[in-house]
Amino acid sequence: MRISSSTxxxxxxxxxxxxxxxxxxxxxxxxxxxxxxxAHIALQHSNTLISSTAHLLGHHESAAGLAPGQRGKRVKxxxxxxxxxxxxxxxxxxxxxxxxxxAPTGLSPGSPxxxxxxxSPxxxxxxxxxxxxxxxxxxxxxxxxxxxxTTSNKxxxxxxxAPAESSAAASSDPAGWNLVQTYAGTSFFxxxxxWTDSDPTHGTVTYVSQSAADSLGLxxxxxxxxxxxxxxxxxxxxxxxxxPSIRITTQRSFTGGLLIGDIAHMxxxxxxxxAFWSNGPNWPAGGEIDIIEGVSDAxxxxxxxxxxxxxxxxxxxxxxxxxxxxxxxxxxxAAEETNDSGCGLTDNTPNNFGEPFNNVGGGVFAMKWDSxxxxxxxxxxxxxxQDITSSLPNPASWPEPIGAWPASQCNPYQFFSQNVAIFxxxxxxxxxxxxWTTAAYGASQSCAQSTGYSTCAAFVAAQGxxxxxxxxxxxxxxxxxxxxxxx
Numbered sequence: 001m002r003i004s005s006s007t008x009x010x011x012x013x014x015x016x017x018x019x020x021x022x023x024x025x026x027x028x029x030x031x032x033x034x035x036x037x038x039a040h041i042a043l044q045h046s047n048t049l050i051s052s053t054a055h056l057l058g059h060h061e062s063a064a065g066l067a068p069g070q071r072g073k074r075v076k077x078x079x080x081x082x083x084x085x086x087x088x089x090x091x092x093x094x095x096x097x098x099x100x101x102x103a104p105t106g107l108s109p110g111s112p113x114x115x116x117x118x119x120s121p122x123x124x125x126x127x128x129x130x131x132x133x134x135x136x137x138x139x140x141x142x143x144x145x146x147x148x149x150t151t152s153n154k155x156x157x158x159x160x161x162a163p164a165e166s167s168a169a170a171s172s173d174p175a176g177w178n179l180v181q182t183y184a185g186t187s188f189f190x191x192x193x194x195w196t197d198s199d200p201t202h203g204t205v206t207y208v209s210q211s212a213a214d215s216l217g218l219x220x221x222x223x224x225x226x227x228x229x230x231x232x233x234x235x236x237x238x239x240x241x242x243x244p245s246i247r248i249t250t251q252r253s254f255t256g257g258l259l260i261g262d263i264a265h266m267x268x269x270x271x272x273x274x275a276f277w278s279n280g281p282n283w284p285a286g287g288e289i290d291i292i293e294g295v296s297d298a299x300x301x302x303x304x305x306x307x308x309x310x311x312x313x314x315x316x317x318x319x320x321x322x323x324x325x326x327x328x329x330x331x332x333x334a335a336e337e338t339n340d341s342g343c344g345l346t347d348n349t350p351n352n353f354g355e356p357f358n359n360v361g362g363g364v365f366a367m368k369w370d371s372x373x374x375x376x377x378x379x380x381x382x383x384x385x386q387d388i389t390s391s392l393p394n395p396a397s398w399p400e401p402i403g404a405w406p407a408s409q410c411n412p413y414q415f416f417s418q419n420v421a422i423f424x425x426x427x428x429x430x431x432x433x434x435x436w437t438t439a440a441y442g443a444s445q446s447c448a449q450s451t452g453y454s455t456c457a458a459f460v461a462a463q464g465x466x467x468x469x470x471x472x473x474x475x476x477x478x479x480x481x482x483x484x485x486x487x
Contacts, residue, residue: 177258177393177480183250184476188226189219195247195424203273203426204433204460205230205245216244225264229471230272230425234464243460243467247424253280255417256369256485258393261291262384264362265473267425268354270296270447271456272470273432276365278419284308284335287416288342291367291376294353295432297450299442301353303376303403304344309334311410313343319375319404321345333410345403346441351380352402354442358469364388368395369419370482373412375401393480418487421479423472428456 183191194210213219216237218229228246236243259278267274275293280286288306302324305311311333323330324344333343347353351360361381366388368375377398379385387394405412426432433456437448451466453459459466 176482177395178482179391179478180257180481181250181252181479182476183226183474183478185223185226186221188221188474188476189248191251192248193251195249199247199426199429201273201426201429201431202433203245203429204242204271204457205425205427206240206242207247207424208244212244213246218244218246225473225475227471227473228423228425230267230427230467232464232467232470234462236461236464243427243464245425245427246472247422247426250421252479253418253420253487254479254481254485255413255419255487256481258366258368258370258395258480259291259421260364260366260388260393260476260478260480262362262364262475262477263292263472264475265358265471266292266354266362267470267472268297268358269466269469270451271427271432271436271460272296272425272467273427273429274425274470274472276421276423278367278421280417280419286418288335289367289369289374289376289416289419290342290344291365292353293344294441295435296440296447297354297443298440299354299356300346300348301378301402302344302346302441304342305333305374305405305410305416306335306340306342307333307410307415309337311405311415313405314409317345317404317406319345319401320349321347321402333405333415343405345376347378347402349378349402352378355469362473366393366395366398368401369412369416370485371407371412373407373410374405374416376403377401391478421477423474425470425472427460427467427470432456 181191183189189210194213195207196209197207199205199207208216208218210219213228216231216233218231220227228248230246231237231240231244233244261276263276266276273293273295275290277288277290277293279288284306285308290302290304290306293302293304294300303321304324313331313333315331322345324346325338325341329338329341331343332338335342351357351363357363357380363378363380364384366377368377375395377395379388385398387397428436436456437446439446447456447459448454451459451463453462
């Protein structure tokens, strides 16, 4: 269908209040802002209606075969960025590929986002919730290895109340983060559960128990790091019909905190879909925060969140990353209203993902979740701040994050609760598999072109040796919390 230039301008005015105000006389500034805001809200309602209609017509992604609340990692779009030869420009980027940024707006703990309704985020929504029944959560398997008990006994409801914070924690980005959990060295895997259920994202993998991982040589530890690998065996190990891999989940949950991962190497290569993330009960009601995520030979990280309806980000969200999806959809974090994509922000700085990240010795990622909202930070190895290396983090001294989701439009204690940290490496699946014929962000060609295989599944089954770089090497994961933050 052809769209006229006048229609494109009209749609731009609807989805971009800043543009609409710029094109109108300054004397009508307030009126223009009100009209643009109203049009933007109307467009969001129409998107919801379209999403619901698509579901009824059978075009919505099905969760058949999965227990309620078990989806965890969600469906990703086949391509979340527009690859322009000579340079990769994410869809939704502003002129020059940069986003407008300002500092996030603060929010007192437990209060609803400014200007938003105090109703449940799902109230009145036409979208379908995955967490409406059952108590199985996506953060732990029904049966686990000797690493420890499951976390499936978490409550099915999500409270909108924030944890009580001390007066010292009431100001924006204060110091006073206390170290409450460390995973490092030879005891790294103590306190993690090994997921052994099927992959919720339909990957061509078999997630294995800790004992199976040990016998297959997929996990190891030293005084300085822990390693989690994808099997390179060819043919596959006896008894396996898909390639063995690792997904681990912390036994400890947290509501509010500062999660810092010091990572030397991340999985890379065609067909891989690695992620370091956190997830709450009854997805997406408890929220999902992707700290590291990408597919195949991508060279740029996309941090994102996934929530119940009602959580959005403002255009001046306060981070250097650029929206991974085009238009208004890139600012809507509701999983059901974005075909499970949520609102991702892609980091355009060097060496933050894949082979470039590994070539410089990795770096440090941090996720901050407090009353101001949620933010994700990254430092390449030479630039890690002293306060992090000394285990005395002070986010107030850090530069602008790569991703920010301010509390002004997404109450972090309404849309997120009781998260657990997760590492996984799946293969193919709903993102890497669907994007097989599309060049990953930062790559010069698609995996179909570079490997000569027409499908991801065929490549994974036949080319075990190609996954020699598909491993995590993690120096440490540390969880900090301020007084009053809970599990």
